[in-house]
Amino acid sequence: MRDLLSISDLGADGIEEVLRLTDSFVEVSERRIPKVPTLRGKTVVSLFYEDSTRTRLSFESAAKRLSADTMNFSVSTSSVNKGESLRDTVLTIEAMGVDAIVVRHASAGVPWQVAQWVGAAVVNAGDGWHEHPTQALLDCYTIRERLLERGGSGSFDGLVVAIVGDVKHSRVARSDILALTALGAEVTLVAPPTLLPPGIGSWPVVVSHDLDAVLPKVDVVMLLRMQVERQDEALLPSMREYTATYGLTRDRARLLGGEALVMHPGPMNRGVEIAADVADDPRSTIVRQVANGVAVRMAVLFLLLGSGSEAHG
Ligand code: ASP
Helix, strand or coil, rough: CEEEEHHHCCCCCHHHHHHHHHHHHHHCCCCCCCCCCCCCEEEEEEECCCCCCCCHHHHHHHHHHCCEEEEEEEEEHHCCCCCCCCCHHHHHHHHCCEEEEEEECCCCCCCHHHHHCCCCCEEEEEEEECCCCHCCCCCHHHHHHHHCCCCCCCCCCEEEEECCCCCCCHHHHHHHHHHHHHHCCEEEEEHHHHHHHCCCHHHCCEEECCCHHHHHHHHHHEEEECCHHCCCCCCCCCCHHHHHHHCEEEHHCCCCCCCCCCCCCCCCCCCCCCCCHHHHCCCCHHHHHHHHHHHHHHHHHHHHHHCCCCCCC
């Protein structure tokens, strides 16, 4: 694999391979000194044109735990503000000798474009509404980890996952749907019609507008953030009404089975798509998702840059 741009680059076998490799990096991350020399001498740069807390820090700690050098490009302090184009910026970064570029951009397709310009490996860390493949990988890893902890086989076959909320603007939903269905899960989207994308009929999912009816049947419920920064029209009568119908409130969470997982990619709007105490419920995997995100990104960087070296160090 040269780049990781979309979940479809991996297919079911590729996803399984990342999940297997992640096990060894979870083990590394739990060591007293969570660092291996695997990517010593390699340089990973993060090129983020959009805000990020988790993804950016997660890639940076993943690269550091693998002993790679890291560089951080921040749009707000760069020559982008002097009018430098994306292509010139990318070629400048490449001229400094980098091995991987982790890209986030508000426009769909930018990571593909960057991959055509450079010889370095490119990782899509979120392109517009389109994809966020490492988020889907960490979500799948977290689900599988919980299934295994409970003594199950870790198989996704027949697992019922509801993805709830602003699907229309969510790259997380798109990548998760690709990954979960590739592994055999059944995905139900629950959202008001205005927050579903056009063409939803051709997606491999079931659509519902009745969260109360869906919750008792699910193994996993994944809440999406209301992406107000991407909504330029009035798609909802009011946030209060949205929460009343589609929010995972404390009352509604009682409809979930005792073993059901509650997930959220972050950042959360507590009190909007998820009630504050539901986010902190023992069924919630939200903090574990963040921890696993580092190990998953170590696995991805290792697959792209580590040929010939040992995962364990
Ligand atoms: N952090 C995720 C993303 O970058 C989800 C979100 O922003 O709501 O897409």
